Amino acid sequence: MSDAALHERLRQIIARSRGADVPVSAPFRAPPLERAPEPPLDALLPGWWFESGGARAFVTDHLTRRRARVGRAPLRPPPPAALALLGRDPALADVAPERVAYLDAETTGLGSGTGVYVFLVGIGRFAPDGFHVRQVFLPAFEDEEALLDAVEHELAGVEALVTYNGRAFDVPLLETRFVLGRRRTRLAALPHADLLHATRALCRHVLPSARLIEAESGLLELRREADLPGALIPSVYFRYQRERRFRPLVPVFRHNRADIVGLAGLAAHLARRLDDGGGAATGLVAAGRWLERGGAVADARARYRRAAEDGHLEALRHAARTAERAGDLDEALRSWQALAADDSNRSVEPYERLALLHERRLRDPAAALAWTQRGLTLVERFHARFAPAQAAPIHERLERRRARLARRVERGATVPRMPRTLASGRAR
Numbered sequence: 001m002s003d004a005a006l007h008e009r010l011r012q013i014i015a016r017s018r019g020a021d022v023p024v025s026a027p028f029r030a031p032p033l034e035r036a037p038e039p040p041l042d043a044l045l046p047g048w049w050f051e052s053g054g055a056r057a058f059v060t061d062h063l064t065r066r067r068a069r070v071g072r073a074p075l076r077p078p079p080p081a082a083l084a085l086l087g088r089d090p091a092l093a094d095v096a097p098e099r100v101a102y103l104d105a106e107t108t109g110l111g112s113g114t115g116v117y118v119f120l121v122g123i124g125r126f127a128p129d130g131f132h133v134r135q136v137f138l139p140a141f142e143d144e145e146a147l148l149d150a151v152e153h154e155l156a157g158v159e160a161l162v163t164y165n166g167r168a169f170d171v172p173l174l175e176t177r178f179v180l181g182r183r184r185t186r187l188a189a190l191p192h193a194d195l196l197h198a199t200r201a202l203c204r205h206v207l208p209s210a211r212l213i214e215a216e217s218g219l220l221e222l223r224r225e226a227d228l229p230g231a232l233i234p235s236v237y238f239r240y241q242r243e244r245r246f247r248p249l250v251p252v253f254r255h256n257r258a259d260i261v262g263l264a265g266l267a268a269h270l271a272r273r274l275d276d277g278g279g280a281a282t283g284l285v286a287a288g289r290w291l292e293r294g295g296a297v298a299d300a301r302a303r304y305r306r307a308a309e310d311g312h313l314e315a316l317r318h319a320a321r322t323a324e325r326a327g328d329l330d331e332a333l334r335s336w337q338a339l340a341a342d343d344s345n346r347s348v349e350p351y352e353r354l355a356l357l358h359e360r361r362l363r364d365p366a367a368a369l370a371w372t373q374r375g376l377t378l379v380e381r382f383h384a385r386f387a388p389a390q391a392a393p394i395h396e397r398l399e400r401r402r403a404r405l406a407r408r409v410e411r412g413a414t415v416p417r418m419p420r421t422l423a424s425g426r427a428r
Helices: 003-017 080-087 090-094 141-154 170-180 195-203 212-220 230-243 247-279 281-293 297-308 313-326 329-341 349-360 365-386 388-411
Strands: 047-052 055-065 100-107 118-127 130-137 160-163 192-194
Touching (some): 047 141, 055 141, 055 247, 080 090, 080 195, 141 170, 195 212, 195 247, 212 247, 281 297, 313 329, 329 349, 365 388
Parallel strands (some): 160 192
């Protein structure tokens, strides 16, 4: 029963108890509620209206003062060289920190088609007084010209971008809106550090997922209070389009600004983790692998060496491989030997590589035979017992090498001199 019907029923009961005649057909009508006038957007958020060609967009500016922190990370720009390594783009090393824009966009959907609009663009930049976040808002779809003009204005002087999954989503979608507006944009041509990929590679061993909010929580120890979930943002904007009420949009602005400030804090943290691995050998190995795949082999080897000092097996393996590729025979031998001597090692690779190096580079078939025999022992004692199907081809390969080396040792044959560069191919 509705409130109105219940109210009518009670009125009739009370009236009859007093002996009054009550017309049953008289419905109860509640007086209309008067809604307080909706405040304009510039009364809810500090900002101004940007007008262009009869259209308009709302622009806000939020300043986070210098020496602030984002969780446990300082809010300061990473060194350009570190940003170049994180983004795997050497051009980033030549961009001054104040010329880098930290960008994040809120959209009407997760697709990338022409029907998806960008309705809020946040751009963060470092300045002498702190970190400024400018946000450009689209009040109506027909005002897109003003939003694009305002974004273009805010990106004037920007020489590089930092985003989180922006290379695959934010930037292509913004480019689509510029193209549909018959405008040119240089977004795709700017050097770009998409920190999603670096976060996955450097921190997958400490994060349950690579979502930005998970990275903030797990790496920066940052907790957002009363944050609007990103999945709800499109529905909030569509509700605004129906009702034209600005107040529900305030959490959307707050969420977008938190994303950009968190992105800047994450950049500073990842730059430090790229150097020290987060204080753990596993982190140093992850940093080394990221650097090695990005072509910074010398920097990668330095991380592997530091991690190998703690006896980290994966670090020793990567140190040995990169040393071989660099032609550093001494380090390759030390690393492979340390790996082979570790009681927890169950890989045949160090024995095969040591046999190959002694045979081809040191011209010592007797030592090569000894290392091959140790590899066979490991296969017979461990691999053949727990994984016989996988062990069979390895055992056959090592047995062929053992027989060949044994014949050479018996004949006292010498091995032809190889080129000075170490063989980097797979042992055969």
